Amino acid sequence: MVPISSVATFWTVSLLLVAVPGADWAYAITAGLRHRTVVPAVGGLLIGYVVLTATVAAGVAGLVARSPRSLTALTAAGAVYLVWLGILMLVKPAEQPQGATLATPQSWVRNAIKGLGISALNPKALLLFVALLPQFTTPAGRWPLAVQIVILGLIHIGTCAVVYTSVGAGARVVLRTRPSAARIVVRFSGVAMVGIGVLLVVERFIG
Numbered sequence: 001m002v003p004i005s006s007v008a009t010f011w012t013v014s015l016l017l018v019a020v021p022g023a024d025w026a027y028a029i030t031a032g033l034r035h036r037t038v039v040p041a042v043g044g045l046l047i048g049y050v051v052l053t054a055t056v057a058a059g060v061a062g063l064v065a066r067s068p069r070s071l072t073a074l075t076a077a078g079a080v081y082l083v084w085l086g087i088l089m090l091v092k093p094a095e096q097p098q099g100a101t102l103a104t105p106q107s108w109v110r111n112a113i114k115g116l117g118i119s120a121l122n123p124k125a126l127l128l129f130v131a132l133l134p135q136f137t138t139p140a141g142r143w144p145l146a147v148q149i150v151i152l153g154l155i156h157i158g159t160c161a162v163v164y165t166s167v168g169a170g171a172r173v174v175l176r177t178r179p180s181a182a183r184i185v186v187r188f189s190g191v192a193m194v195g196i197g198v199l200l201v202v203e204r205f206i207g
Contacts, residue, residue, distance in 0.1 A: 007155065010136040014156045017128070018163045023082055023196050026189035027118050028168035030089055031111060033175060033186055038168030040108040044115020045164060046157050051120045053153025056129045057146040072205075081117050082197035089190030129153070 018024075024045055031041030119125060137148040 006136045006138070007152070010132075010152055011155055011159065013132070014159050015163075018156075018159050021192075023118050023122065023193055024160070024164055025167055026192045027085070027115060028164040029171040030186055030189045031115075032168035032170070032172035035107070035111065038165055038172070040111040041115045042161065042164045042168060044112035044117075045119045046115075046161055047112070048116045048119025048122075049125070049153070049157045049160060051116075052126055052129050053133075053150060053157070055126070056133055056153070057149040059146075076201070077121050079197040079201045081121050082193045085114060085118070086190040086193030086195075086197065089186055089193065 027045065028038060028042060031038045035041070133149045133152050134145075136152055137145055
């Protein structure tokens with residue numbers, strides 16, 4: 001099994017990483033401002049991390065990390081997806097939470113799929129999982145290495161659930177009565193997503 005000390009250390013590192021604003025934060029904030037609940041959006045983000053955890057546990061991520069072409073394709077897909085979502089936010093910044101009261105089940109699915117794409121197509125998240133999770137495992141432990149990785153991945157996912165839900169719900173509570181501030185935040189989130197997408201391309205293809 002995974003030593004308690006390793007779990008505690010990993011959780012601390014995980015919390016610090018999740019607390020750093022990025023594309024996940026931007027999407028959670030936007031969902032909080034535009035929709036009645038952040039559950040579908042955050043749920044999609046978490047499903048993406050479940051996929052990454054399973055990928056690392058299966059050992060596939062190591063192959064991707066060692067394959068320049070695979071990583072390049074993943075980077076390009078993730079960057080394009082983030083830029084596309086960012087542009088959508090900039091084009092439609094005026095949508096307010098009040099307008100989401102008539103949200104349909106289909107919109108929940110779309111929100112979840114968008115969240116899944118943001119986290120699962122993030123090459124930095126993949127490499128982070130590849131580099132981070134194995135460091136806190138014990139290869140000679142009683143439990144298989146894959147099981148240990150899954151446990152650590154679930155801890156990280158649980159941390160993401162708490163932080164992203166708090167961020168999205170907090171944005172809704174604080175900004176729902178301030179339409180102008182809400183529009184600014186949505187625009188900022190859109191710019192952040194476009195910027196992150198561009199930086200991914202620059203780092204991979206130019207840096």
